[in-house]
Amino acid sequence: MKPLVLIAAYFAAVTLPLVLSVWLGGPPRQFHQELASVLGILAFSMILVEFILSGRFKAISNGVGMDVTMRFHQVMARIALVLALVHPFLYQGTPAGGQRPWDPTRQLTITTDFFALAPGIVAWLLLTGLVVMAIGRAQLGYRYETWRLLHGLGALLIAVLLLHHTVYAGRYGSQPVMTWVWLVMTGVAVGSLLMVYLVVPWRQKAHPWRVTEVVRLTPKQWQVTVSPDGHDGLEYQAGQFVWLNVGHSPFSMKENPFSIASAPAAGPEVSFMIKELGDFTQTIGEIEPGTVGYLDGPYGNLTVDGREEPGIALIAGGVGLSPLLSMLRQLRLTGDSRRIKLIYGNRIVDQIAYREELDETLGAENVVYVLSEPPAGWQGEIGVIDGPLMDRVFSGEEFRDWAFVMCGPNVMMDVVEKHLIKRSTPARRILSERFNYD
Template sequence: MPTGLLILLYLVAALLPLGLAWAQGLTPRPLVDELASGAGILALTVILAEFLLLGRYRFVARRLGTDIVMRMHQLLARGAAILALVHPFLYTTRRAPAPDWDSHRQFFVTADFSALWPGIIAWLLLPALVLMAIGRSTLGFRYETWRMLHGLGAALIAGFAVLHALRAGRYSADPAMSIVWLALLGIALFALAYVYVLTPLVQLRRPWRVSAVTPVALKTWEVSLRPARNFPFRYHAGQFAWLNIGTNPFGLWENPFSISSAPSAGPELRFLIKELGDFTDTIGQIKPGCRAYLDGPHGHLSVTGHSAPGIALIAGGVGIAPMLATLRELHARNDPRPTALIYGNRTEEQIACRAELESIASEHGTRLTHVLSAPPKDWHGATGMVSPDLLRAHFSDPEHKRWLYVLCGPAPMLEAVEDALIELGIPSRNILSERFSYD
């Protein structure tokens, strides 16, 4: 499905309730009151549509990119929170039970507590949910705890907000609007059930087992998995999967990790995982034979389908994982295109799979550049950050403008590298990146 059509369908869904409200032809109230109703209707629509922007639906993420879908999810949630917060304060019409002759609530806004209490709960929960998501790292929530609270909170907000609209809404009293709200709520809850119930049920039929856990750098491990049963798993180098090791697939312990193995290497999957807290701190304690489940593949950080005459890979830290998969695949397939890898770390001990990278560089002809921000005294390579000057030194020739650039690493590094590449004249369509942390 084309990207433009996906965006159009989302806009149509988001504006449908507003269009139905307008089509009712009710006598207009003061402009501010109409804005109040419009803000509430639009906020509720966006909230319900948010459930489809979870980053787990490949038919959406394949076109837009998982990171873009998640960014849309974050920004739209903040916008919906603002609309919902101002919604009750915009009304100027008198708040009192509407008399029988004012059946369309033209001169009165309901003050019936039975109609208001669901909206009050949703109104209080929504900003709390958004703020908790923005400040998750500051608040110190474990990822698994936050994920459970986020999903449960979103479902409660959706349910209470729809109940409030059906009981208190001037326009939502229309049968067609009521059907739309209930249908959208059903779709939203199904989307949540798809992630938390249906997908785990499918995973139960496709278990994996840990075949090896290998240290590849300081506090960095490569976990190898093999299917416990005979089933296919098709993916492209550069993609990622949600991985759950040691528990059942219905648990909240899954995390997204990039696949570091090459598809042509066979059924074994490898994941490069760095100890960063929560589940990852115990990754080195996992024993071979441990049961695992995964949901994937996801992501678009793949060179498959791109016919660029050269490929540049720029990674920071554990962002080397999808680059390693890409290099392994290109090397296995004897891809003749020139390749370059710029790999940034803080210390020399953090360079993952160093010997293999140097072997690929030698055998495949990849131009390999290590960059350290805290190098040892005897370091003779590049130092500092992956800077515009470093990129200019590597990719300033005219033919480099036609190359494909694949980026993965910390968000500040990605932003700086993207800006520098665009200044070098690299078209944005030739730059692939995925980021999962935002302001």
């Protein structure tokens, strides 16, 4: 029920200004003029609600999953952009300028006041640029921290500009009731941004962590372990992730999301399996023990806690092993007797992490290693994780009754999900979480 409640809350918030505007009414206008106002109102309200869909509010992202939250955020931003782009062009043919004898209140006339129009035009251009930058972030190649700063400041500026434009140029927004509605909604949106960038870091400052260990797992993968410094640590479920900030102020933009690899039952220390990819991860090996860090979380709902299936299938690709390793460790530490099988795919043998632990914990017969570029004499599976491989590992009964948890490249998860559906695995037993954080 929680996803349905959140969806209902979203549409209630987005449509509230439109409903109130219709209720307040006004002199009749042509259909295309009213449609222009409708699109403008919806676009602005959707943009304001986008601040809440940033993924940093646990009541939302932990309820429906971070991947769902962020995908919804991305789709709604694109829809809001389309509405905003069309909005001004529907006013074609509407009288513009000053007072008309038949319109003493200027309610049927488009203003030509530069003070009222300019903020809307600037916001219109900024919104287009912000969405295009988000879609092409990977291709543009700028640093994640730079992107995050530009995205936050750009969204804040757009909200303020649209508030001004709506109140001073809008037919409905200029009415006192609607002015207050827009002020409150904009205040909530800006407040959510301040919560993420100021309030949460301020709280983190009182709960620092210290790096206790940095261990190389494979040529490009590391294990980083942190311990709470003067506090009880973090309450989390196996499979969740946090935003990790190491060696910087809690107010710094230099934080990144990483899945937790340790088990809650193992104690207050938290460990991460991190692969060298971006600017921060390429310097993991240079982190000194004792370095101060901060954690924001936990986030995500990729967990098997409270589930009752007779068995659990873990399917990992590369560094996607991290949250599944957390689950495996937690299940064993808590004495869970359910059967567990793991399929673990990599490109080359040197990328296999925690091999001894996996073999010892599960038994070699329950771990299937897959390499796309195997060395000579390789005894495991060759190729990629696909349907035929899964059919060799799991029985029809296991497809039907077990929980399947996966994490890894999107291509791998797409293939696995399609095959599970083909094998009649119920959707409620297919667990995954993936996202692009923009």
